[in-house]
Amino acid sequence: MYLFNTEVIYKQKLSxxxxxxxxxxxxxxxxxxxxxxxxMLGTDDSFFDPLLRRPFGIxxxxxxWFEVIIKVVGKGSCxxxxxxxxxxxxxxxxxxxxxxxxxxxxxxxxLFLVAGGMGIASIASHLFSALDCNQSLTGTFLLYGxxxxxxxxxxxxxxxxxxxxxxxxTITDDGSCGCQGLVTQLLTNELQKHPQSQVFACGPEPMxxxxxxxxxxxxxxxxxxxxxxxxxxxxxxxxxxxxVLSKNSETGVEMAKVCTQGPVFPAQQVVF
Amino acid sequence: MVDLKVQIAPGVVLKNPVLTASGTFGYGREYAPYxxxxxxxxxxxxxxxxxxxxxxxxxxxxxTACGMLNAIGLENIGVERFLADELPILQELRATVxxxxxxxxxxxxxxxxxxxxxxxxxxxxxxxxxxxxxKAGGIQFGTDPRAAAKLVAAVRKKTSSPLITKLxxxxxxxxxxxxxxxxxxxxxxxxxxxxxxxxxxxxxxxPVLGNVTGGLSGPAIxxxxxxxxYQVARAVSIPVIGIGGIVSVRDALEFLLAGATxxxxxxxxxxxxxxxxxxxxxxxxxxxxxxxxxxTDFIGSLAI
Numbered sequence: 143m144y145l146f147n148t149e150v151i152y153k154q155k156l157s158x159x160x161x162x163x164x165x166x167x168x169x170x171x172x173x174x175x176x177x178x179x180x181x182m183l184g185t186d187d188s189f190f191d192p193l194l195r196r197p198f199g200i201x202x203x204x205x206x207w208f209e210v211i212i213k214v215v216g217k218g219s220c221x222x223x224x225x226x227x228x229x230x231x232x233x234x235x236x237x238x239x240x241x242x243x244x245x246x247x248x249x250x251x252x253l254f255l256v257a258g259g260m261g262i263a264s265i266a267s268h269l270f271s272a273l274d275c276n277q278s279l280t281g282t283f284l285l286y287g288x289x290x291x292x293x294x295x296x297x298x299x300x301x302x303x304x305x306x307x308x309x310x311x312t313i314t315d316d317g318s319c320g321c322q323g324l325v326t327q328l329l330t331n332e333l334q335k336h337p338q339s340q341v342f343a344c345g346p347e348p349m350x351x352x353x354x355x356x357x358x359x360x361x362x363x364x365x366x367x368x369x370x371x372x373x374x375x376x377x378x379x380x381x382x383x384x385x386v387l388s389k390n391s392e393t394g395v396e397m398a399k400v401c402t403q404g405p406v407f408p409a410q411q412v413v414f
Numbered sequence: 415m416v417d418l419k420v421q422i423a424p425g426v427v428l429k430n431p432v433l434t435a436s437g438t439f440g441y442g443r444e445y446a447p448y449x450x451x452x453x454x455x456x457x458x459x460x461x462x463x464x465x466x467x468x469x470x471x472x473x474x475x476x477x478t479a480c481g482m483l484n485a486i487g488l489e490n491i492g493v494e495r496f497l498a499d500e501l502p503i504l505q506e507l508r509a510t511v512x513x514x515x516x517x518x519x520x521x522x523x524x525x526x527x528x529x530x531x532x533x534x535x536x537x538x539x540x541x542x543x544x545x546x547x548x549k550a551g552g553i554q555f556g557t558d559p560r561a562a563a564k565l566v567a568a569v570r571k572k573t574s575s576p577l578i579t580k581l582x583x584x585x586x587x588x589x590x591x592x593x594x595x596x597x598x599x600x601x602x603x604x605x606x607x608x609x610x611x612x613x614x615x616x617x618x619x620x621p622v623l624g625n626v627t628g629g630l631s632g633p634a635i636x637x638x639x640x641x642x643x644y645q646v647a648r649a650v651s652i653p654v655i656g657i658g659g660i661v662s663v664r665d666a667l668e669f670l671l672a673g674a675t676x677x678x679x680x681x682x683x684x685x686x687x688x689x690x691x692x693x694x695x696x697x698x699x700x701x702x703x704x705x706x707x708x709x710t711d712f713i714g715s716l717a718i
Contacts, residue, residue: 145448145688184685190633190661191480195685218477232686373475373482374684378440380486381475397468397489 143235143376144171147186150229151207156295159214160260161223162201165231167208174236175203176243177267178342178367178406181210181235182375183222192218194373197401199264199344200236204274211263211295237375238405241268241342241365252336253282256353258325258345259293262286264367264405265344266296269303280307283332287325287345291318326352333360340364341409351414364409370400377402385413416701417708418694420455420675422653423576423601426538428455428510431670431709432694435657435680436461436514436540436580437486439690441500443507445683449691452508455676459496461514461542464526466492472624476613481634481659482681483611485625488516488545493529505535512578516542520555520565524572531573539575541566541600544582544607545629556582556607559594570599578655581605583635583642592646604655604678605646606639631681633659640672647673647714661689663696670697673714 152164184195196218198210212223225231257265265284272279284303288294294312304310311328312320321328326349333339333356341364343353350366357364372382377399386407388396395413398404418430433456439445442457451457469489476483491500496513504511513536517523523541530536543556543565555565566579579595581588583606592603608629613622621627639658647654656674660666661682669677679690686692697709706712 143447145686192477193480193482193632193681193685194477234687371473371475373477373484373681374687376444376687378438378444379475379484379684380469380489381484383469383474383489385471393468 143174143237144168145234146171147230147232150225150227150231153225153227156211157292160293160295161212162209163212163222163225164207164209165233167203167206167233169206171236172203172205172208175200175208176236176240177271178240178264179236179238180375180405181208181233181237183210184232185221185225186230186232188221192221194218195232195234195375196222197372197375199267201263201267202270202274211260213260234375237401239403241367241406251281252339254329254332254336254339254341255282255284256325256329256341256343256345257284257286258349259288261343261345261349261367262296265342266300268342269300269308272306273303276306278307279303282308284308284310285313285325285328285332286310287313287328288315290314290316294319324352325349326356329353330356333362338362343367343409344369347414350412354409354412354414357409365406366409366412367406368400368404368412372401375401386411387413416698416706418698420709420713422655422676423538423578426576428676430455430694430697431676432666432690432697433458433512433655433676433678434683434690435678436542438680438683441491441496441504442509442511443500443503445687446507448687453691453694454509455694456510456512456537457504458512458514458540458678459500460490461488461516461545462490462493462496462526463488463516464493464522464529466490466495470625473622474624476622476628478611478613478630479634481630481632483613483623483628483630484608485623485628487625493526497533501533501535510537511535512538512540514540514542514580516545520568523565524568527569527575528572531575536575538578538601539569539573540578540580540604541569542580542607544580553582553584556591557585559590562591563594563598566595566598566600576601578602578604580607581646582607583638584610588642589645589649592650596650596652600652602653602655602675603646603650604657606635606642606658609635609638631659633661635659636665640668643669643674644672644716660693661685663693663700666693666697667700670709670713671716673716675713
């Protein structure tokens with residue numbers, strides 16, 4: 143992983159309170175980036191308020207840049223999303239394990255990517271990675287849910303992935319785009335049609351709990367990307383731990399560090 | 415070249431006065447990818463207990479204005495695994511190691527001290543009598559001068575290792591606790607541990623932390639820490655190690671000026687893992703610029 147100061151090279155408003163920042167990065171950083179990995183971002187001129195850096199999934203990257211998607215929810219995201227082109231940003235990353243790669247390359251199974259709300263920033267990293275390498279997405283399905291149409295982001299770019307074979311369905315809580323309901327309903331339906339599928343999911347915890355149950359019932363493998371609060375991002379603060387099943391522990395469970403042992407975990411390992 | 419060496423306890427001379435606060439530096443090796451940790455005066459391990467400890471459930475950290483609250487609950491791998499798996503790595507990395515210890519009761523502290531007595535590669539023990547996030551042990555010994563002294567005396571009997579006692583700011587008179595543990599045989603003092611604090615989630619009408627309360631750290635607590643270090647350093651004759659909200663070279667120098675023989679960098683290492691190393695270089699450059707030959711000439715030179 144790398145620690146460096148860099149600058150914003152592009153900023154785009156994606157919705158009322160969601161922004162995309164493109165940051166300059168070294169080639170080494172970009173080579174180390176992978177779907178599901180994340181960075182800790184901060185600004186140098188915050189005078190320690192906010193104090194901590196914030197974790198964001200690496201959504202897309204090129205030879206010497208990467209992008210994050212920031213939704214304004216508090217002080218840290220407000221400050222970062224307010225940065226304009228040329229502004230300085232402190233970066234620590236790429237961090238975390240990312241999604242398992244060999245699972246993605248297995249062609250026997252269908253792959254369902256399930257995103258709830260801002261979970262799309264992590265999930266989309268797969269699709270962009272495939273798009274940018276011109277890999278086939280045949281057999282890959284994106285199920286994407288958000289509160290309303292205005293919160294569904296990156297739709298144009300995701301649609302572009304359909305040229306590589308991606309099939310996409312959207313759903314909204316209020317029915318303003320696609321069906322009305324939760325993304326987990328789409329998953330239940332699709333797994334009936336495509337048993338033996340592989341599933342990667344990222345979204346709010348209630349959604350991930352629900353995905354875990356659906357997978358268990360359908361006897362499908364899957365991975366969940368968690369978004370626990372963290373102070374450091376590299377395994378020392380022990381603030382982000384998640385209870386997971388563990389064969390090595392006498393109690394059968396252990397406290398796993400989401401930042402270094404995750405953020406992606408086998409779905410049935412997570413104890414919510 | 416400025417001589418940065420400081421003596422923090424009898425026989426314990428560190429190459430410089432910059433240490434890392436327990437609980438913010440893992441077991442040390444986690445920082446090796448970021449800088450050469452042998453450059454530090456010493457690293458202080460995560461608090462260790464006789465048995466491994468899983469820590470507190472629920473939300474463990476939350477940010478507050480210029481600070482953060484934590485309620486980790488002393489999660490650690492236990493002393494056996496530390497000695498088997500972590501200490502050899504630290505020795506290979508040539509780090510000077512101080513081990514932070516705690517127990518559920520006095521016997522456990524004493525047993526742990528006995529176990530670590532004479533272990534090669536451990537420069538000193540830091541006794542944690544000040545963790546606010548566990549029910550047994552920790553702070554129950556740190557808030558009463560008599561209980562603190564009794565515990566330190568019990569540990570003292572079991573080990574010839576130099577002892578640093580880490581004090582809690584959650585007391586009405588920290589000087590009284592400091593004097594009591596000095597009397598009981600502590601070789602030096604480190605202060606302050608975190609301040610007891612709380613955050614409330616208004617929308618959910620619940621405490622933010624799973625443990626309800628937590629320990630406040632970061633720049634928010636620096637003025638309190640500086641004041642306590644100043645008061646204690648004047649009142650005792652053993653070295654004082656300053657801790658609390660140090661994020662920059664200037665912060666570190668302020669503590670040295672106020673009477674701290676050394677300092678510990680804590681929360682700042684979460685934000686920039688290289689902070690402690692950068693402070694070593696920064697102190698040397700500052701003293702060099704100001705014409706000092708030895709850091710010891712600068713320590714405690716606050717003009718009142």
